[in-house]
Amino acid sequence: MAITSEMVRILREKTGAGMMECKKALTEADGNEEKAIEILRKSGLASAKKREGRVAAEGAVTSYIHMGGKVGVLLEVNCETDFVARSEDFQKFIRDVAMHICASEPQFVSRDEVPSELIEKEKEIALGQAMADPKNANKPANILEKMVQGRIDKFLTDVVLLQQPFVKDQAITISDLVTQMTAKTGEKVSIRRFTRYKLGEGLEKRVDDFAAEVAAMNK
Secondary structure, three states: OOOOHHHHHHHHHHHOOOHHHHHHHHHHOOOOHHHHHHHHHHHHHHHHHHOOOOOOOEEEEEEEEEHHHOEEEEEEEEEOOHHHHOOHHHHHHHHHHHHHHHHHOOOEOOHHHOOHHHHHHHHHHHHHHHHHOHHHOOOOHHHHHHHHHHHHHHHHHHHEHHHOEEOOEEEEEHHHHHHHHHHHHOOOOEEEEEEEEEOOOOOOOOOOOHHHHHHHHOO
16 A cells, blocks of 8 residues: 555654654555554554663753643653753643643652552552442452452552543553653653642631621621
């Protein structure tokens, strides 16, 4: 099948891979876009794996403010060179990640950051819920264990940034997005840290006793 420039352009926009890589993947997939994306993801993962040991000491800190100043994010993402850090692709990438954090409220960057005691507590809760459900009364321990693990996996997807589906494309995770950026730039790209702020979070809000207020006005 003849590979057209339009096919290459569309695949490049979807994957972030280079033009030559897209054309090669489409050729290998005989023009099948879905197969070409799979080929690029596999090669992207391989190339990203080679860069894991590199030092990423450059990068950028970005901010994202949403809802008229009610929610904000500060985010640090690292790469290997200032040249990549200043590129349009990298800047768009970190804005997208910051926007995602604002919308999805992760608590940790990676699975390694989640305290073991928090996971154990969630396991206890999940097991208690499973055992309290009458439908599970006769289920063996190994089945209950699988159910609990499924709930823990769901919990980690909710709280770990890299495991969350990207808000602009639910078919990929933030980890996949980082891998695509690594493959596209040819440099190690890593999300180092973030802080999410929500206006009034943690403060005690005033609760007005309107009945008492009206009564006081009538005295």
